[in-house]
Amino acid sequence: MPMHSHSQRLLRLIALFCFAAVGIALASQHLFDMPPCAWCVMQRLIYLVIGVAALLCSLGGGGLARLGGGLAAALSLCGVAAAWYQYSVAAQMLSCDQTFADRFMSGLGLDAAVPWLFGIYATCMDAVVSVMGIEYALWSLALFAILFFMALPVLFRRGAQ
Numbered sequence: 504m505p506m507h508s509h510s511q512r513l514l515r516l517i518a519l520f521c522f523a524a525v526g527i528a529l530a531s532q533h534l535f536d537m538p539p540c541a542w543c544v545m546q547r548l549i550y551l552v553i554g555v556a557a558l559l560c561s562l563g564g565g566g567l568a569r570l571g572g573g574l575a576a577a578l579s580l581c582g583v584a585a586a587w588y589q590y591s592v593a594a595q596m597l598s599c600d601q602t603f604a605d606r607f608m609s610g611l612g613l614d615a616a617v618p619w620l621f622g623i624y625a626t627c628m629d630a631v632v633s634v635m636g637i638e639y640a641l642w643s644l645a646l647f648a649i650l651f652f653m654a655l656p657v658l659f660r661r662g663a664q
Contacts, residue, residue: 510568510657514561517575517653521554524646529620531639537632538624541605542589546643547621548613549582553650572657575650582647590640593627602627 525547531537539547553575560571585604593602605623608614613621632639 510572510660511561511564513653513657514557514568514571514575517650518554518558518561520646520650520653521550521557524550524643525554525620531632532624533619537639538630539622540589540593540625540627540630541602541608541623542585542593542627542640543625543630544608544614544621544623545604546582546585546589546647548608548611549578549585549647553578553582557654568657569660572654572659575654576658579647579651579654583644583651586640586644586647589627590638590644594631594638594640596627 528539528543528547532539556574556578557571560567560574589604593604596602608621608623614623630639634642
């Protein structure tokens with residue numbers, strides 16, 4: 504079995520986890536009436552970028568797979584930071600209007616272009632929701648951490664790729 508097949512499988516699993524996370528977020532929003540805040544939709548964007556990059560990079564071996572691992576690791580750290588900020592700071596604010604996430608998402612225009620996916624419909628304080636006693640932001644933080652550690656073996660794999 505070629506060495507790169509393990510990296511390719513890991514990248515595809517990373518992509519699957521990312522797309523599943525966005526699917527769960529969309530189901531929560533549209534089926535269970537849990538409107539997202541700016542930090543929520545920014546994390547959706549990070550998951551989608553990781554997922555697309557991981558999937559595309561899984562199609563090649565060697566340097567392309569390593570690039571995918573690097574992108575997934577770096578963006579996962581961005582996701583950890585976003586989820587931690589949402590949990591520890593933004594969730595305590597009456598409004599997350601004009602925070603980095605709000606300015607970033609509005610600046611990209613994704614909230615207006617694809618409102619069913621990136622629309623900002625709640626304040627960060629209103630978007631605090633617990634699932635099985637754990638806040639959504641912490642679930643997201645945990646998944647970003649898992650993705651980071653899944654990406655490391657792809658990034659640092661030795662030998663023929």
